[in-house]
Amino acid sequence: MRLNVKHTLPKFTLAPLALALSTQVSFAQTTETDTADIEVVTVVQSKQAYQGDFTRLETPQAELRLDSETLQDFGAIDLTQALDLSASVARQNNFGGLWNSFAIRGFVGDENLPSNYLVNGFNAGRGFGGPRDLSGIESVEVLKGPRAALFGRGEPGGTINLVTKRPTFDESGEFRVSVGSWSRYRTDVDYTTPVSDDVAIRLVGFFEDAESFRDTVETTKHGFSPSIAWRISDDSQLTYELEYSNQEIPFDRGIVEINGDLDALPASRFLGEPGDGPIETEVLGHQLELQHDFSDDWSGLVGVNFRDTSLEGFATENGFGSVSEDGDFSRFRRYRKYDATYYVLRAELSGEFETAGLTHRIILGVDKDEFENDQFFLRVRDGQGGSVSQSINVYNPVYGSYELPEPLPNTDRVETQESFGVYVQDQISVTDSIDVRIGARFDDYKQELVNRRSDPYSITEQTESRLSPQLGLVFKSSENLSFYAVYGENFRPLSGTDKDGNGHEPNQSTSIEAGANFLLNKGNIQGTVALFNVKQDSILVVDDVNTFTTAAIGEAESKGVEVDIVGNIKDDLSVWFSYAYIDAETKNQFFDANFGFDVEPGSPLLNVPEQQLTLQLVQELNIGGSPMSLGGAIVHVGKRNGFFGADFELPSYTTVRLFSTYELTPEVELRLEVDNLLDDRYYPNSFSNTWVQPGAPRNFTLSASYSF
Template identity: 25%
Template structure:
């Protein structure tokens, strides 16, 4: 027995030695062509499931590599895949072998769908999937595509898209909602033509700004991108790219606290779920609560966003993304001022909400993605997105009039009292998008081709059960109500002072405490209204795109046929289908003058049908109306500097749009919402954007825009808004933000950043409104201080340091939207 124990003990002791003779570890470093370390490079032992990824210093470690001739595959987004064959032998001087490699940058070999997360970790982003629906270097896309990366989002302490649009040229807030002006044209979150998630149409809120809790970067695709996405806003669209799983394990938790009782908590976990790294995951969690600087405008939000990538082999990849977002708050209808005074006459903190008002929103996005290489040159890509939005709303808001104001004559009303209304609404929207396309790469002589052929389908529905009740206006002697004040036409119920009584109490700007108090809505006379009948819009799009490359010249040709249907009185006995079609071309040219300089030009057309709410109620709005058509002419230059660490884009453009809807002029009595189609609008401008690193520890982001956007043709060419600068569009705007980290000496790991953004004056809602206002220009100074202790980073952001009173946009004296005063936020981030 003792002999047997001795024998097996000897074998056990010798086993590590015997095993080591057959395997050995492999370590090394991966850099780019300039010697800079590359993060997240995939290192795979060919013919096996063994793999690793490089860390932020470019190092990798593969364990238990069999001895003998072996081949290793190094791959990363934006770089040529490198196959390296070596003889794996025992190392007499150590327990592992060394293999350092350098990867060459090449756009053509990028992953065709964004399945695995972005590897870059600076303010610069090299490639885009949404600009051409192929993985293309941004410098090779004949169109302006701006972006804000997660590194900027973190450094600026931003939590919503509204917080970061100041970093992008030509983009400004129209209001504090999910509502923007891009190159002079409005795009709102509740319309699929202005908001994308991962290049897909998404149903989002208008009232609340989009969260950044699970966002990798925000892209702004400039111009009418209808050739790829169908109906689209002429100025551009905003694409939110969600965080995707990474090949390396990475966990981050952060807690933020600051002004106005703000508390934000975020978690980001990612990495492989199995040893072969064929199954990856990412989980983003976010919770935010704040009282806000505006009276009664606190909110709570919750984000839960898991994502999974399955890569069974080199040819096939699957992706599943889920995002659940919940908001509890109120609708902020903006600041209202005295009708005979200026913007400063009422504190920017004052709102007209009642204590018992509420807004409860739920958004859910579920996307399924597949990319499969049929051959080395032919691949198929398919994505399905189910996007839903539910709203439960109770609010008191301005009825767009001062008390006893007659029509548009603001001087007839009481300038200190606001006519109010109450609104109860519940509704749910569902958007299903389906996107399929083939990519085929081939050569004909010296010409390289990337051919894309695709089919899109989307369907937007307002589901059955939607309901809306509105109480407002003046009480009449016959027991009914009216929204119009006209003593010659109506007989009103009068109060003890002989003044007309209102259905909902007016808001007295001199007595805001009463106006903000809890309201007993049971005493109101409600009337049904709004868009409560189920609605449906559908669109089929067939498109083809060819990217040709001949030496230094790249040519992009695109053509899309769009079939749009709007169902009026959907599922009712009087249902009617309005069909609209468009043929949408796109032509772009890129000339690579040097390794660092590309010149480009582009021409494209756009198409945007009128929304269902307007089309479905011709008695109220007029119409039905023709679609909006647009056209873009753009030329510019894209450059790289400091060993391609810093990129810059400069462009000049002209956008022409036809058939926009504006308030009817002259106004029609009794029809305040009647619209007319303006003949033509035009936007001309210049933009400059740069982003990246001046040095490895010095980041910079800057932009400037000059935009001249106005109505150039109307029915009479003498309406009030003819020739005026378009609403919420500053003629000049700019931003600069820079961050520097000290890497040596006593202050090692201490960093600081500073930024300045400005806009010139902007018009409110132009048109026939008598109370249109002009919002003054402003400049804001922001700063941040960092300190990193091992895996913990401390960060303090100070925004609007000079406490500048300003307005980000608005409509008129009844609805203006101020920006936040001075505020501070402190963040603790732990990475493990």
């Protein structure tokens, strides 16, 4: 069976400790004679940071967990690919391939920063470490709807949480080698073992070198994620994880539309300068977490996370002008040196008690975080400062035809965001069928922005205090069906200053969600149907393209319906289905200085399709006494606005994927994957009609793994 939806552990675990993971694996692989050994490791060691222990039918929100087997079947090796499994998540402008950017239920964060995500419940995504590889990730959780009452500052559409691979107390390992189209080579290693009765380690690493369907574009990346778990006692455990990665990726803004034709240029056409070399990104992160069980009903978590990321390099980029009749197209050159540090401290107490005949499941916590964003940025336009023309002929590009100009000063600033939060959530079982969830979070926030280009330095400070409430209701109508409704408020601090040098009021939002969670096929299939409405104001827009100052004047609304169905139709046939209809649009008129025109009310939000669907089926077989699987996936993305406020749409597309695995021996497995089987031309995202990212043509991956 590929997906065990009847698992006795909580379905959505944000911070499972190593012993609990060991128990999870053991339940799936041991026989009745082994249970005496398992009882040493108790299930109560698995707790959910921020969320508590709730079954799907008790949860008044929509959630979707992408486990490691589903991710592997889908061929996802980075976060962007993984999130295609959720139709509620839409790809956004990926900064030339240098970071993850996505919208959940129509809303994305600051376009000048990567989309934020959590790692084991800790904020971690806003740095500059490059696209997140999934090498050290056990599962990806799409936690939809208003989450500010617990998670705090974030997007109203939902939160992405990555659950890492942690040590187990059973020795096991896997070595995988993959080769693919465009000279793509990758190696993955995953090994875990106990080193004593109380200490276990896990070593995870990867290396990848790949050319691309894009001319001259080649990437190299590697990473290492060791971790160690120390079982201090039967009730306490300490876990430490390190994250390191280095990536070298050429900056690639994609292709341009010519006279209304997106297909005028080959999808392979690179419009930058290979002589710029790659952008280099680096991550060094540390995460330490202590869990202690005070009793069967009460548990505490204390954790700290520190992540240092950097991005540096030159890039010649597509301009915003049109292509001439002869094919000449203007460009500009930039140099970036970005550094960011993210520090998070969290302490939480969760437990259960009864009073006046009511059962309370409560979560109490505090957290403190500090995000420092240091940006040094140079730019030179065509002919600026007496420089040469940087234009290129898009039909017949000649790279290196001129000496690359030196960029001129543009931005030199450091922004620090500090916050302290206190949160409480109480889910009260009023009857056997009715639960009420009440939650609130208070945040005290401080922002300091230092402009190092001014003489003397200018310093802007801002402080805010915000209360984020949440109210939810669950009605369990049967053992297999529950209905829910939830209301929540959200806020997110905004980076940068306005034209007068002042900081911005935080982005504010309200969200309403109602739906049903259900089980089918004797519990082997889990599903959710959800309706939602999200309203957001104080959205940042550019008000001066020369100084890159912004104004918090945008208003938008997103509403829609989602359906997620995951599980086993039969023991040997699994299904993954995710569908979303999202209507996301602006609600007021404002001037966008990026492109010099007014954005009218009712304009669709960028890169958000009305219709999106993912379907994956996997059939288990037995050929010649050896296990084999055959699978296929379809991803459909509807047409989207590709240029905010303009009449430019990205066409809808559908990609088809097939894969097969075969076990040569119990230890050796072969896998063949074919992506974009029909070789369709498509465009996953854009920022304007001159920054359009083409999708990869049909491609193949062959891999072999050795497990022990």
